[in-house]
Amino acid sequence: MQKPKQSTRLASSMERFTWPKNLSSSRKRTIQNLLPAQNPTKKLTNLFDAHSQTSNDTGQPPFVDHPVANVLGSVSNTLSLSSSDQFNEVVQVPSNACVRSEVSEGSESINTPLPRKTSNIRTRLDQNLIDGGHQRGTSDQKSILNSKLPSRFLEESESINTPVQRSPVSWSRQSLMEAATAISEDRADVAWEILTRLSAMPNPVVFYSEQKLMEYMLSALKSRVSPIDNPPPVAELFTEDHLLSAQSLYERSPCFTLGFMAANLAILEAASEQPSTNKLHLIEFDIGLEEQYRDLLCELFRRQAGNQSTLKITTLADSFNGEERLRMVGNRLSKLAAIMGVRLVFNVVSQKLSELSRDSLGCEPNEVLAVNLSFKLYRVPDESVSVENPRNELLRRVKGLAPQVVMLVEQEMNGNTAPFMVRVEEALAYYGALLASLQPEFWWAELKRVRAEEGLSRRLRNTVACEGVERVERCEVFGKWRARMEMAGFELKPLGQELAEATKPRLSSYWLSRGCTVKEENGGVCLGWGGRTLTVASAWH
Incomplete structure (x- = not known):
């Protein structure tokens, strides 16, 4: 007996499927048009590529009336994440890792090699729309995808034993503490290697105050290891600029x-x-x-x-x-x-x-x-x-x-x-809280906050990098x-x-x-x- 075509099987499964009561008719049509395709992911990706090529055109894209257009508009920002540096740097996938594809040929599923540094957000996107799309309105979908997919992405990557960086904040602090420990043990070459590597990498920290703290501590440790090439602030603490920064901090x-x-x-x-x-x-x-x-x-x-x-x-x-x-x-x-x-x-x-x-x-x-x-x-x-x-x-x-x-x-x-080492730990804890307290209440306070931060950078560097007088x-x-x-x-x-x-x-x-x-x-x-x-x-x- 000849096997039924995939579209026929999907159509019959749709007939047996019970739609949620609160699902709009337009959403039903969108899902129905997505499911019969032999490869919904490929179809959605092709449309996204077409949309990207015409995004600079003031006219309407050629597929504006396509039934996928509404879904594409709500998830285009999420798709762009798959090629962003943030996700590529966070997840390092082994070259021999495989992911089970949702696409089947006949009754057999296939294992597709997962390329290194490649996100599989697009592969899971169709299923996310089918499973969760009917539970929330279109207006909520973009925020749901933007907030949930990165977390799920990391969790699923861990399930295939991929080395994942759980927390960029902890990673940065840990690396800086390793460099500080090397300094305290008179292993300047090891400390400098760590600091040089961190300097060449983009700061992965998400929170603004934490990011500034990591930058200040990195600079302080570099001044400690190589004060000639990275002179720490001493005379600068007695200048008019530093006086103004102190006043901004107090305010x-x-x-x-x-x-x-x-x-x-x-x-x-x-x-x-x-x-x-x-x-x-x-x-x-x-x-x-x-x-x-x-x-x-x-x-x-x-x-x-x-x-x-x-x-x-x-x-x-x-x-x-x-x-x-x-x-x-x-x-x-x-x-x-x-x-x-x-x-x-x-x-x-x-x-x-x-x-x-x-x-x-x-x-x-x-x-x-x-x-x-x-x-x-x-x-x-x-x-x-x-x-x-x-x-x-x-x-x-x-x-x-x-x-x-x-x-x-x-x-x-x-x-x-x-x-x-105690000063390094104290500086991270103290200046971390202090930087967090400086967020401006109004836009006109931004200049004072920036000036205060400049002064805090000098203070932290002097605390960590300098000794004696x-x-x-x-x-x-x-x-x-x-x-x-x-x-x-x-x-x-x-x-x-x-x-x-x-x-x-x-x-x-x-x-x-x-x-x-x-x-x-x-x-x-x-x-x-x-x-x-x-x-x-x-x-x-």
């Missing part, structure tokens, strides 16, 4: 902005403890965020209640903050103070650390004296760098001023005396700062949960919904992102 990351706000609240609380005077004198070693002083002026204006408040700001000029820049800040603040009716005295002094005293800074007995050390100490060398230990010397000088409150706000990262970035965790402050004679003034709660109104729903956290812990206010504490604000006297 764009809520963990830094809220640190300054917590400092303001603690300073105002100390002032309220002495109601006999309305004079507040703030010693500022590093004006990092001008907005901090604008908010302080606004709060003093709100609290003065008919009795004019006086705010004196004495700031110290250094190589990072020149006198000209500081005086420009003072001029802007003076204009704002005049509008609010708050008396502002802004002084810029240039003194050596050994010359600091109440007299040299113009301190008066009838004023509340506060010292702001927000993001200052981590850049001051300690005993591990210099026998003079400028960090402890600065704290002793500040203690000698007898201030009512000293505000300390620092980054929560173990990057000072930690071994090289060249390592400017020397962050500590709060426990170490607490021990150092206590050794200098300071006592912790617990900020409490009330101050932590007072900072939360500064957060918009945008930041809260994306993982920013504020909590009181060990007497300080911890500000974090995505479960990682990034900054800690604490008060001392």
Whole structure:
């Protein structure tokens, strides 16, 4: 007996097939026209090729009225994935691997060799349309294919024992850690081979912040291995560009902005403890965020209640903050103070650390004296760098001023005396969370985010690649700062949960919904992102 033709068998199977009730008649016709073809995949592919050749034509393609046209339009983006570099690089298929084809000749199926680096998305596309197309509308189909097919593609490739790269993110981190390990073991040639290979490959990371992190760490490790060919940033950390990047970071990351706000609240609380005077004198070693002083002026204006408040700001000029820049800040603040009716005295002094005293800074007995050390100490060398230990010397000088409150706000990262491998791990975790917190809320914030990222790149590279006096970035965790402050004679003034709660109104729903956290812990206010504490604000006297 002669075997029935394939189209006849398919037609009879369609007659026995029960259509879903919610399937439209147009969808039925489309599927019916696809099934009788001897090779639906080839037919769809040929149409796609014709569509690609006429895509630049302003007129309609010649097959616009074809029954496959609607399906082709919804899956053309998915078909293009089969030849993309992303899928070709992710899946490495052995040359002798075979895939069972859906096309049969008679009653026998055939095994078709699967070429190396070739996706079989097109082969499975017809079945995906038949099995799942009737469950969703045409408008949903493109998103379904674009989101589901890559995942299924990887899963099915694994089923034929194909070496698959599961996670590009993990792969990148793992390779970088292997290079760092080789560096720590004095195997510079091995490390350089890994770094060179990574440099020649496209960064496969999908998430933007993770991609930037991998680029920064790759550059840092290359500077560590070959500092002559890849000089790490040292002098760049004292330039105007880096100063601007620091300001952008303080403005764009809520963990830094809220640190300054917590400092303001603690300073105002100390002032309220002495109601006999309305004079507040703030010693500022590093004006990092001008907005901090604008908010302080606004709060003093709100609290003065008919009795004019006086705010004196004495700031110290250094190589990072020149006198000209500081005086420009003072001029802007003076204009704002005049509008609010708050008396502002802004002084810029240039003194050596050994010359600091109440007299040299113009301190008066009838004023509340506060010292702001927000993001200052981590850049001051300690005993591990210099026998003079400028960090402890600065704290002793500040203690000698007898201030009512000293505000300390620092980054929560173990990057000072930690071994090289610990610093690498800390940098990946810390800067990964920090970069994720910089996503702009509005388009006009994009420039500040880019500028902040440039500064973070320099910071990370300096942390990882440099040692000795060249390592400017020397962050500590709060426990170490607490021990150092206590050794200098300071006592912790617990900020409490009330101050932590007072900072939360500064957060918009945008930041809260994306993982920013504020909590009181060990007497300080911890500000974090995505479960990682990034900054800690604490008060001392």
